[in-house]
Amino acid sequence: MDSEIPYSLPDTVPGMTLPNVVLFPQATIPLFIFEPRYRKMLAQVLEGDSLMILATQDQERARHEDTFEPYHPSATLGLVQSSQKNPDGTSSILVQGLMRVTAETTYQEDPFRIFSIQPVHSEPGASPLELEKHANHLNALVQRRSELGSKISKEILRFFEKIDDPEILADVVSHSLIPQTDKKLQLLQTLVVQKRYEILFEYLRNEIRELELISKLKGNLGEDRIGWN
Known part of the structure; x- marks a missing residue:
């Protein structure tokens, strides 16, 4: 790929x-x-x-x-x-x-x-349709993260949405949004694209849960939005 x-x-x-x-x-x-x-x-x-x-x-x-x-x-x-x-x-x-x-x-x-x-060559690990769904879900998680106050510009969000190759999207999001060196290395070393998405989903969902909890404690989030993933 x-x-x-x-x-x-x-x-x-x-x-x-x-x-x-x-x-x-x-x-x-x-x-x-x-x-x-x-x-x-x-x-x-x-x-x-x-x-x-x-x-x-x-x-x-x-x-x-x-x-x-x-x-x-x-x-x-x-x-x-x-x-x-x-x-x-x-x-x-x-x-x-x-x-x-x-x-x-x-x-x-x-x-x-x-x-x-x-x-080093990557393997898809899933069908093109499944990877497209992963890409859409990744963009949704990034958007939700931004709504909760994580600093990311609208220009970057639009740039992510315009990327039509799921492998490129996973790599660019990994480069742009993951601060920890060890997590970035894990993603770089992961050769199956679907598994990269699984790592990104877990990371972003954990971040979203933390941001939702902080927002709830501040009184800015309704109960129905807690646990969004």
Whole structure:
């Protein structure tokens, strides 16, 4: 089900290992490039095909192992969509996720990492009709969450509603609305689209119940709306 990239996938790609950062396919993330090693990496990326890897630093291993920036192998291949170089040599870039990959090993460590990668493909896990129903229900949960006071702009809500691919919707919602790194990693590592929806449904329903309880305690919600899911 994954979106195809319009060129052959390289075996090795330069990349960054960042704490608490998870990029999803089709989502975008702004990054500020200031470390000398990543300035060199960006220069090489822009001279080539503008592809780079974003891997999430494994904080648990970092606390217990004498390993330089250990990372989770589940990562995302990204495309540098724009890059603005500043007078001091730093850069502001915008990276769009393209596809899930496994960052198997590091082909190079110095001065920056180059990852050996393998593509990872998703499975639907349900019929197109069922996934369409899941997508509609996900949008309904996001809308209800917004009604209860969770901060999300109307523009983002409209953007979600216009996404007609259930897999892309699940990934973009995961990227945009899930703050916890471990939960994002779980969703990135889940290769069956239906199971991603199950994780998102459980997460959002729990949030909605908490928001409804808070609203009820404040006296702003009728009894008939408690437990909406």
